[in-house]
Amino acid sequence: MSGPHVSFTESARRTVRMEAEAVMALEPRIGEAFSRACEIFLHTQGRVIVTGMGKSGHVATKIAATLASTGTPSFFVHPGEASHGDMGMITAQDSVLALSNSGTTAELVMLIPLLKRLGVPLVSMTGNPESTLARAADAHIDSGVATEACPLDLAPTSSTTTSLVLGDALAIALLEARGFTAEDFAFSHPGGALGRKLLLKVEDVMRSGSAVPRVSIDTPLASALLEISNKGLGMTTVLDGDRLAGVFTDGDLRRALDARIDINATAIGNIMTRHALTVDTGTLAAEAMRIMDDNRVSALVVLDDSGEIAGVVHLLGLLHAGIA
Template sequence: MTDPARYLLSAQRTIRMEVEAVAALEARVGEEFERACELILKVPGRTVVTGMGKSGHVGGKIAATLASTGTPAFFVHPGEASHGDMGMITADDCVIALSNSGTTPEVLMLIPLLKRLGIPLISMTGAPDSALAKASDAHINTGVAVEACPLDLAPTSSTTTALVMGDALAIALLEARGFTAEDFAFSHPGGALGRKLLLKIDDVMRQGEGIPKVSEATPLSDALLEISAKGLGMTTVVAADSDRLLGVFTDGDLRRALDEQVDIKGTRIGDIMTRSPATVHTGMLAAEALRIMEERHISALVVLDEQQEIAGVVNLLALLEAGIA
């Protein structure tokens, strides 16, 4: 029977070996990496990633990361490329080819075709003297001294280093392009990430008649009716002649007023409201409004327009329902 402790020792050894392999990459990021970035940035078309086997799986992830961070990219299987998919590659593109040995036949077979098109070829291999590396316009060394596999056969450390180098390339290009959070959200519109990055306060705020609103002369008793009717746990307090915000009155303010035994019918809301409340502006991201609520430990914010008048009210429940929180 295998000693259970050996499972842990094996896992720890594997992790340690892969960490060491990744750490060694930093010293190799130099002129060839810079050249690869420049080649990708200069092409008017897309970045085509290719590779066989495990390298192909890594290449698919690299292509996906590039595409989602501002570098149009897709993966082409080298075997399929030899049987028609070369038509997906144009003279405006560049190619990133992955092969740890640099001798993968299916990948090498593409080189004459790529040279015929005259497009840049970037390779990631563990063999700088390989045929693929020598045929490339830029070669990035992702080699490892030994695989984490105890047989030194199964691609383990080498696929990890290729994956990390691909991420390094994608992020370097992202920064060079000035890619923003909003750009990222544009390519991720369907998930929670897209909602967080794209949804504006204007899309979720309560507007028009739905805004709880009283004048500063309103008796507290009437203000409570407005709070109850609008269901936001607060009301805005405005000037008598405009929608200029003077303050807010919340459930928390009510608790404090009751503790002080304030006369509900005889007290004006303007005398006990919270002045200079936290506010946000139209056009702001809903995620930013959520951050402000969390920092100030409040559940609603007044939204002001360009004229500094009330445009709406956004509360925590609305953000939760929109999938922001």
């Protein structure tokens, strides 16, 4: 059975237009009540509990996740389960953000006296400022829309979009108030690309121990080439005793061959690169990558706190670790 002829693209464009208009209508409403909600969440000693039923519940889950990842400890509690034992997840140190387009959702209204008894601050986000939930709240955020994008004005569409946007607005306002940094964000996302860039250090990806190519300054070039070949980094460290004297790289080899030097009679110390680029073990891997890019090199010597060689970090190792 097929319905009347519709233009998919026109329907989609109308939906986007209506939801964009609903979002833009939020801006003039953001004022004292929104600030009061932010103050409540900012001074919450426990966690921000986000709750909602149905589609509002799905939005609430996302808002809780966004808050948690941006510096505001938060989690979702299902209101239906709350009245069957999960109220125990809410403590007097917490605050609650309750989402309901109508503001009269029975499962949420049922929680109001319980939250009041605990002394838990309540922030509501509804489309009806005169609703039961809105009037009971310590701060009410108006997420109302003139009409849903659904042509029947039934399916939650524009209203869920405005709730999502207001949730993001809360999260970002709190993030800025807390001075939340990119490093803080990385700790919440250690498995992501940003986490790798901001948390991974050269000591986590460097070659160390016997994997580090080492020769002394009086080693003949021919022997040094064997060490370079065996360790597979295209370079070797050159030591004067236990201290780094320099490095010898593929570039140094090309220059030596152009000069027609005797590889068996020439000591590596005479043709090495002195003042080698180094980093310490605590250097971020992303910073090591930047140094390599700026200096057009593919490896850096890593020194420990005493200035001795701890390892070598190579471009391929950084790329394999997802630092790019």
